[in-house]
């Protein structure tokens with residue numbers, strides 16, 4: 001079963017995120033402080049970058065818990081994306097939450113200019129890491145113009161406009177663009193797997209509480225069969241996301257097998273997201289369709305996240321191209337990785 | 339307002355990686371399969387573990403040490419791990435090789451004999467299973483006992499030196515070729531309050547006096563499964579499997595091995611390979627193919643995770659049910675996508691290729707979600723795991 005180290009981490013994550021789910025919106029500053037105190041905020045970064053030197057498998061445990069509890073913090077963005085990118089480029093990391101984005105900026109010496117769209121959590125972070133062309137740029141959000149926007153789950157997805165000096169501009173190391181994209185998809189897949197689990201848990205709980213025709217609706221076989229289907233999707237999402245984290249931990253992001261694993265994981269978690277959200281809502285009836293009820297915390301995240309960091313359609317197209325290029329005799333070796 | 343999360347069971351064990359040593363094994367199996375195909379010894383088919391009965395091929399696998407791999411050496415096996423066996427079986431299925439003859443014996447009879455069989459029974463059957471020469475069936479279902487397996491009526495009456503079996507088994511795959519099967523029978527009268535009590539398993543030789551085997555043709559007309567009628571068939575005491583009265587427990591532990599293997603999502607894989615071949619050089623189908631591959635990759639990771647968990651001595655019944663439920667629906671999805679993307683009509687008379695694979699897959703599809711426990715029953719197991727029943 002789970003190794004004992006991960007078991008401990010899982011327990012820690014459960015206790016940290018335990019009552020994070022809330023109908024509040026915006027950055028959860030109290031939770032972020034706890035994440036920093038427990039070393040989870042920069043879990044996979046080297047000690048030199050203020051990190052805890054955890055593995056991507058450790059991150060998988062923590063991110064799945066963050067998704068399951070609908071945590072309102074830029075954890076993937078800080079640890080897996082911006083922290084990694086800045087460290088890889090040799091830029092000292094600002095303290096606090098960070099975010100990262102790939103986009104187009106005009107770079108002239110240390111002056112940058114342009115607009116970045118749908119930047120996660122921009123309004124709440126201490127630094128925005130931007131991969132643009134051949135440069136890695138660090139922006140101070142205080143020196144940028146931020147227009148607030150959101151995704152379907154009301155999480156910040158802001159527009160950032162800059163025209164002036166950046167906090168740092170350095171040359172982008174080789175291969176970071178491809179890795180940034182894969183890291184984003186992996187992080188999102190792990191969050192999705194967690195959120196799917198959260199939605200299923202809500203459905204199972206509600207089915208045991210809601211009484212119609214004189215018994216809990218969970219006693220009806222039609223409801224049981226639907227929740228069992230959702231459980232299958234949750235199992236597939238968790239298996240895919242954690243196997244992709246394992247692949248990345250073992251072989252690194254440059255390995256073709258990791259690329260395939262991350263593509264498959266983002267696609268499969270995206271597919272599960274739709275099915276689980278649909279079933280969770282059906283089981284909840286009208287109450288789940290209200291603002292007042294918590295179910296939306298998970299289902300709106302499922303709908304939002306399946307489109308972010310590459311939708312299932314995008315990753316499927318990429319996977320399909322790889323498979324068709326490999327041809328009939330190449331298909332099975334792609335699946336087995338040898 | 340804050341919401342605490344309802345606790346759910348573990349739906350899938352943690353990821354399992356295949357040990358590096360299996361790479362060489364995989365390469366050997368692949369080279370052998372390529373050589374067999376080059377020599378024209380068989381053609382890749384869909385659903386081979388149901389229909390590809392080829393005793394020469396099974397003996398050849400036995401000769402190479404690829405059957406009975408997890409059986410200890412003293413019984414003629416190879417003392418390898420379940421993960422080594424996993425690699426061999428997935429390679430065979432992916433290639434569409436004819437594995438039906440030894441399939442049941444290798445998958446579940448061997449492990450069950452090791453678990454519940456007597457020393458004498460092991461010595462008698464295991465070496466032949468590992469050589470690919472001894473074939474078994476499964477005698478569980480009856481006309482009135484399908485999903486409700488505890489409703490079996492076949493009676494085992496105590497007689498001098500053994501038991502006498504009377505009753506009818508149905509859907510017995512391969513009984514017309516197999517040497518023996520495990521028959522589940524009632525050794526004590528039925529008690530409505532304890533439906534699972536009073537059941538026992540017996541090793542029945544299929545050429546024993548009083549055993550009659552009649553074909554039940556599939557909808558294609560093919561002879562795959564059978565009706566097996568017992569008319570006072572004598573089974574000596576030394577052919578009782580495990581304990582009298584413990585049949586239910588034994589049968590359900592057998593099902594854990596039966597439910598999560600690669601055969602639960604690879605039955606139509608040869609069709610997917612042919613589909614990729616048909617689409618070579620054309621554009622526009624990437625998303626559909628990618629979707630199928632993402633699901634397949636995920637199912638394999640899930641199935642491997644269950645295999646790893648079985649290997650470490652656990653019995654992840656819930657996870658196994660989940661894999662089989664998703665996997666057998668996936669086998670159908672491959673057909674749906676193939677039909678959408680390629681308009682070549684299925685042709686059951688074709689020698690090989692896409693048209694033939696599609697024909698076989700369509701005609702065999704109803705069985706995918708029935709055999710080994712229907713998907714409705716599997717979802718019932720999952721619902722119980724979730725605490726709903």
Ligand SMILES: Cc1cc2nc3c(=O)[nH]c(=O)nc-3n(C[C@H](O)[C@H](O)[C@H](O)COP(=O)(O)OP(=O)(O)OC[C@H]3O[C@@H](n4cnc5c(N)ncnc54)[C@H](O)[C@@H]3O)c2cc1C
Pocket residue numbers: 388475476477478479480483484485486508509510511512563704705708709710711712713714715718
């Ligand atoms: C290709 C193939 C090979 C087989 N080989 C063997 C073999 O070698 N040996 C052997 O013993 N058996 C074998 N079987 C039999 C198989 O195990 C049974 O078909 C299976 O258990 C279902 O039983 P049934 O066919 O009687 O269907 P039934 O149990 O009558 O089910 C009919 C329908 O009702 C549904 N249903 C039944 N009960 C419930 C419930 N409680 N809740 C919801 N829905 C329910 C089922 O899901 C199904 O959709 C084989 C079957 C097939 C198709």
